[in-house]
Each structure stands twice: as structure tokens, then as C-alpha cells.
Amino acid sequence: MDLGLKDRVVLVAGASRGLGAATARQFAREGAKVVMAARNREALVRLQEDIYRETGSQSMMVLPTDLTQGDQVETLIHHATARFGGLDILVTNCGGPATGHFVDLSMAQWQHAADTVLFSVVRLIQTALPHLRKSPVASILTFSSNSARQPVENMMLANSLRLAVVGLTKTLALELGGEGIRVNSILPAWTQTERVTEILTARAAKKGSTLADEIAHQAEETSLGRLGTPEEFARAAVFLASPAVPFMTGVMLGFDGGIYKATL
Numbered sequence: 001m002d003l004g005l006k007d008r009v010v011l012v013a014g015a016s017r018g019l020g021a022a023t024a025r026q027f028a029r030e031g032a033k034v035v036m037a038a039r040n041r042e043a044l045v046r047l048q049e050d051i052y053r054e055t056g057s058q059s060m061m062v063l064p065t066d067l068t069q070g071d072q073v074e075t076l077i078h079h080a081t082a083r084f085g086g087l088d089i090l091v092t093n094c095g096g097p098a099t100g101h102f103v104d105l106s107m108a109q110w111q112h113a114a115d116t117v118l119f120s121v122v123r124l125i126q127t128a129l130p131h132l133r134k135s136p137v138a139s140i141l142t143f144s145s146n147s148a149r150q151p152v153e154n155m156m157l158a159n160s161l162r163l164a165v166v167g168l169t170k171t172l173a174l175e176l177g178g179e180g181i182r183v184n185s186i187l188p189a190w191t192q193t194e195r196v197t198e199i200l201t202a203r204a205a206k207k208g209s210t211l212a213d214e215i216a217h218q219a220e221e222t223s224l225g226r227l228g229t230p231e232e233f234a235r236a237a238v239f240l241a242s243p244a245v246p247f248m249t250g251v252m253l254g255f256d257g258g259i260y261k262a263t264l
């Protein structure tokens, strides 16, 4: 199937590693012009070189950006749209918040988590919207989490703030649908990235188990008996954001190997 992404301009935020990096790579494989943003310049440059080796694409750009800083987000959108002449698809990934129970968390941690998980998304969409409005295939894809549907133990911040991203996504889909702009979210669970390895390593240290034990334990919660891979995630994300599915908006797409058990 042709996803209609050839020469479309895509901005992937939080692209230096993990799910964001895999998604940026998949867009490039589909022939899109890809702008990649995150804080770690070296990681972004390495990724760009790697994608170039794989795809031969020269229509890529990396822009080191701290998504919690409004002026940096404005610079990002300005340079991205100036280089490629517009913007068709915005992917609003950013970092996950600290783990912890309610009693462990300070107000400063709540504020930082809100800046990272929620306000980075609001800021990116606010700044990119005038450009997206000019695209005939405009689409916004937020990354949320299965924890918005089903709280995960020891993840108070994620369980709370991911739900706000889902509410934002769903409401924006209603508000922007009349302009033909689609807004969807993808909700991953336990997809094997560096962040997940870090979380499970910390959990193993606390319990006196091993990383392999913790991976096996999480895998048992899925129907498929394993964790997901970033590449599998990226294929689902790119499909949902692409012009190939113009009637899909307001969709909260689970990517969880069957962890989420509710009927609807």
C-alpha cells in the first residue's frame, strides 16, 4: 500500500532515540522529508547519518531542541518550515516522566513532568498549527501511553498526565476536523527501548531480580508473550499519521500486544 508520504514534510519531536527515532526512520523509508528534534545533538546526527546510509535520503534535518522551552520550539518550527517549505505531519513525542508513588513526588517533579509530557505537546501544536493549516493532508500524532487507560504501578506522573494528552488529542480532533486536520494518538505499552530497559533495570535492582526476569514478567501480561519492538511501533504510528487513512481521526490506537483487556 502506498501511504502517500513521498515528499511530505514530517516533524518528529523526541527523535534522538527509542520510539521517536524509529518513527522518524520509518517516515524516511516512506519517502517523507523528515525533521528530527530532541536535545541530544550527537544522537540526532548519528541517527541522520544512519538513516542516510539506509535510505539514501538527503531530505532530512536535525534541530537540537529542548521542547520545554517555548523559544526553542518556535525556532524549531521556523527552521523546519523554512527549509522544506511547509509542514504536513507533526509527531509530538517527548520524554517520559519520573517514576514514583504519590508520596515520593515533589511539586517540582510534577511541574517538570507537566512541562515535558503535556505542555511540550501544547506548545508544539500551537506553534505548528498555522503551517499545518496550509497542508492538504495535515495530521497530528501524539504519543501517549497505555497508562492513560490502565494505571501502571509506581508511575503516578505518567498515569495522570498521559490522560491529559489523550483529552487534548480527542478534543483537538473535534475542533480541527472541520478544517480537514486529523488528530490521533498512539498508546504504547512496554515496547523495548532504552527507557523501558532503564525502568526495568531499576525495578530489578529494587526487587533483587534481574532485567531478564522483569522483561519476562512484563511479557506475560501481553497476549503475545513478548514485548513490542520500536520498529513495529513505528509502522503503526506512520500508518495512522499518513494520508493513507484520511477518515481516521480522534483515534486512540493501542500498541500493547494485548495488555489492555477491556472490550472497547
Ligand SMILES: NC(=O)c1ccc[n+]([C@@H]2O[C@H](COP(=O)([O-])OP(=O)(O)OC[C@H]3O[C@@H](n4cnc5c(N)ncnc54)[C@H](OP(=O)(O)O)[C@@H]3O)[C@@H](O)[C@H]2O)c1
Residues within 6 Å of the ligand: 013, 014, 015, 016, 017, 018, 019, 020, 021, 037, 038, 039, 040, 041, 043, 065, 066, 067, 068, 093, 094, 095, 096, 097, 116, 143, 144, 145, 146, 147, 187, 188, 189, 190, 191, 192, 193, 194, 195, 196
Ligand atoms: N517504550 C514504551 O514502551 C513506552 C510506553 C508508554 C509510554 N511511552 C512514552 O513514549 C515516549 C517515547 O518512549 P521511549 O521509550 O522512546 O522514550 P525514550 O527512549 O526516553 O525517548 C524519549 C525521547 O524524547 C526526547 N526528549 C526527552 N525530553 C526532551 C525534551 N525536554 N526536549 C526534547 N526532547 C526530549 C529524548 O531525547 P533527548 O534526551 O535527546 O532530548 C528521546 O529522544 C516517552 O514519553 C515514553 O514515556 C513509552
